[in-house]
Amino acid sequence: MVPAVPLVLNGLARTMMMELLPQAAHPYAGQTLQLGAALAMMCAQEFDRAAARLAEENAALEALFAEAGAVVTDSALGAAMGEAVGRPATSLHVSALHERNRALRAVLVRLHAHVDGLDSEAARALDSRIWAELAESTRRRHLDLALG
């Protein structure tokens, strides 16, 4: 058993802030240490939750596309949504989950632009659903030390 990555990164941040920063002779060195420490702490949080948030978001987007099928009038977009949903992740590596997330969000951009141009009750409901998912996506990505 080795120390967990978040523990190591947070320890690194503590060393930078408590031991190295007081010895920094120049403002540039001090600022770099402060930024580095904060960055290490944000990376620690992201490391721990990345797979969970990506898997959650990928599933949410797949569900959204499944609902959107009845509203979409662009056959190429419909096919892209079908293809995106039909290719489940084959790995739990964060890089693989990221890759799938990128593919799904690319389709989401197209879907939102398409829905923007539709005028129906179902389209408006889907538009609201997309905005809600976008808001939720920022909640998933929020880091405790980040702005806002």
Place this chain on the structure above:
Amino acid sequence: MSFEAAVARYFAARLPDAHDVTVTRLNRIPGGASRETFSVDLRWLEGNGKERTQGFIIRRDPEASLVDSDRRIEFDFYRSFADSNVPVPRPLFLETESTWLERPFFVMERIDGCESQFQALLDPGFAPHRDGLARRMYEILGDIARMPIAGLPAAASSEVPAPEACWRRELDYWEGVIDAHELEPQPIARAGVRWLRRHPPPPPARVSVVHGDYRTGNFLYRGERILGILDWEMAHFGDPLEDLAWSFMPAWQWARDGKAGGIADPDDAIRIWGQRSGLRVDPAALRWWQVFSCVKAQGIWLTGARQYADGRAQEILLAFTSYWLVNAQDRLLLQALGRL
């Protein structure tokens, strides 16, 4: 040759009638995300044997940065306001070759005895100065908007758009930045761009100088006095409301109390700016530029993330801003659109 020796060699060649040039202090200034900024103390002898000392600022092109900008344009905007009622450090030399300090750079006089960090504004001890500083901040922004364009050095190096083209030119540019630099799809920024194209603002009453990054943190101050407006790397000609909206962005509301830049009540700022510039603020147009500011800022953060990810720069600041700000900026854009 060390950087310090290269700096001494450069000034020995550049300063008229100077010899025995010595760099007595050389520090990199933290914070600059578009140029590497160095503070230099020099001592030299003039031809008559008289000793001179002076402080200078060197702004050198970085290997990569948050903003792709042209140093000549930045230099020309500094020149445009030298000797005006908009205080700026005096620009001295522009060097477009890489022979002296490995990369192009320009030199300005240093303004001493002042503060630039926004954190100091939030210190309780600074509270008595906040209102006065806020007033001065928006008086100067009004003066920038009022400055006649004709004859400015910047008008020779930057295009002056027609009033009706201002919004589209900026939006096209920053959408292009997002196209070029996004590491992954940006559904919120893209929705913002579509909203902006569907709701264009009216043309400005006057095409003006736009600083492009006007906010606390980008000027030198002492108490209520502002001694130098800095960081003109995104300056251009356009709709003066762009600067006003940018200064109001919640990302710069450092105290999280709704005050622009941590010091200014937005209604007061609009009133002061309007009196000084002679321009009226259309609330719908201001809102357009506030939404635009979120898209532009995201373009900046994404540029830094791309530069770091591609290995073109190892500046920790670039990685830090992407973790600290990209998602936060998405949230600010959702708020600006009334979706959060």
